[in-house]
Amino acid sequence: MAQQTYAALSVTDNIASFIVLKNEDAKIEALFMDEFYKDELDGSNLWFLKFFINRSDSIPGKPKNISISLDRKILFIHTFPVDTGLTKEKENEHMNWELSQHIPSYHAKEYLSDTHILKVAPDKQKKELLSVTIKRSYVYDINDKITTKNFNLDYIDATHFASGDLLFYNHPEVKTQDVLLVALNNTYIEYSRYSSGKLTDYQCRSNSEIEEIIQFIKYNFTKEKAERIFIYGSKATTDTLVKLRTDISPHFTILNPFMRINVNNVKNFNRFTTNLQNFIPTVGIALRNI
Numbered sequence: 001m002a003q004q005t006y007a008a009l010s011v012t013d014n015i016a017s018f019i020v021l022k023n024e025d026a027k028i029e030a031l032f033m034d035e036f037y038k039d040e041l042d043g044s045n046l047w048f049l050k051f052f053i054n055r056s057d058s059i060p061g062k063p064k065n066i067s068i069s070l071d072r073k074i075l076f077i078h079t080f081p082v083d084t085g086l087t088k089e090k091e092n093e094h095m096n097w098e099l100s101q102h103i104p105s106y107h108a109k110e111y112l113s114d115t116h117i118l119k120v121a122p123d124k125q126k127k128e129l130l131s132v133t134i135k136r137s138y139v140y141d142i143n144d145k146i147t148t149k150n151f152n153l154d155y156i157d158a159t160h161f162a163s164g165d166l167l168f169y170n171h172p173e174v175k176t177q178d179v180l181l182v183a184l185n186n187t188y189i190e191y192s193r194y195s196s197g198k199l200t201d202y203q204c205r206s207n208s209e210i211e212e213i214i215q216f217i218k219y220n221f222t223k224e225k226a227e228r229i230f231i232y233g234s235k236a237t238t239d240t241l242v243k244l245r246t247d248i249s250p251h252f253t254i255l256n257p258f259m260r261i262n263v264n265n266v267k268n269f270n271r272f273t274t275n276l277q278n279f280i281p282t283v284g285i286a287l288r289n290i
Contacts, residue, residue: 005031005061007151008286009052010069010159010279013186014038016048017282020061021261023290029262032060033269035278045138049145056149066146067155067288069162069281072190072204076103076133077158079118079202081126095131103133112136114157119200130202132158155288159183159281160190161199163255166284167230168197170259177227182217184235189213191220210240218248230255232280257283 003024010017020032036051044050052066080098082091095113100106111133118128139156146153160183167181168174175197183190193201205216213235221229229248231241232255244252257279263269272279 004290005063006154006286006289007052007059007061007063007066008068008282009048009066010162010282010285011048011071011074012159012278012281013071013073015278016051017278018051019279019282019286020059020063021283021286021290022061027262028260028287028290029264030258030266030269033266033272033279033282035272035275046141046145049142053145053149056151064150065152065154065289067157067285068142068153069157069159069285070134072158072160072188074134074138075158077130077202077204078102078133079128079130081128084120084122084125084127091129095129099131099133110136112139116199118202130199132161155285157285157288160192160202162281162284162288163232164192164194164199164284165287166255166257166280167194169284169287170255171228171230171253174228178225180217180221180226180229182229182231184213184231184233184240186234189216191216193220193224193226210235210243213240214244214247217244221248227251228253232277234275234277236277255280 003022005020005022007020014037015035017035018033019030022029022031034051038047078098082094086094095115096108099111113131113133116130118130120127142156143153163183164181178195181192181194187206189205189207191203192199217229228251230253236254241252241254257276261283
């Protein structure tokens with residue numbers, strides 16, 4: 001099998017994390033990783049691309065493609081019910097109406113939305129949709145910056161869903177299980193449920209106090225039993241893990257971005273050992289190509 005390299009970048013709060021992965025003979029190896037923080041005086045919406053633009057000519061492995069995962073604060077993620085009998089055209093009209101209720105001065109032509117069916121209730125003739133929406137011009141601006149450095153832009157997605165890619169790569173056995181994936185960030189919680197590898201629920205809460213986190217996870221864990229619960233993010237610490245295992249279930253696991261990835265050739269890896277959680281969506285979105 002020919003050697004392939006993939007670059008990826010993710011944005012969480014004011015931190016941008018970058019990685020290059022090599023895939024050779026079905027073995028994944030990290031070649032390079034770095035991160036940088038947003039300058040408080042930098043008002044650019046594309047601040048996170050500056051590192052990549054400045055270093056693109058000297059990136060190890062010479063990747064030609066890059067994928068990007070973005071914080072939910074940059075995107076608009078929304079779930080809503082629709083009638084199952086609607087045509088695709090009518091369903092899009094309903095989605096645009098929904099988005100117009102939440103996004104000021106919304107015009108459908110100015111936005112790109114990716115939709116996903118979470119679950120269907122045939123008896124009620126309803127289905128729950130998830131939409132991930134981004135300003136069209138924002139994607140074009142990112143693509144323009146990338147292509148000026150002779151790179152191709154592959155995927156753009158939300159950090160939480162990119163982290164789902166890492167979950168299934170690290171733990172392929174959960175593709176036949178009911179599992180929860182929970183992001184414990186500084187100011188919010190993101191939650192998703194997967195059933196046999198399919199995303200069936202998504203929620204977000206603006207809170208990060210440990211007791212409220214426990215109550216939120218406990219409610220969703222007991223509402224529909226899950227076999228395993230995976231956590232990640234800045235607040236996914238060992239202390240938090242112990243408390244969650246004690247108060248809810250012993251079946252909690254902290255995601256490890258490099259569980260199945262060789263990092264021996266990353267010269268500065270030790271620099272990141274205290275904040276490896278920042279690289280979970282970065283590795284996840286890179287793995288989408290592999």
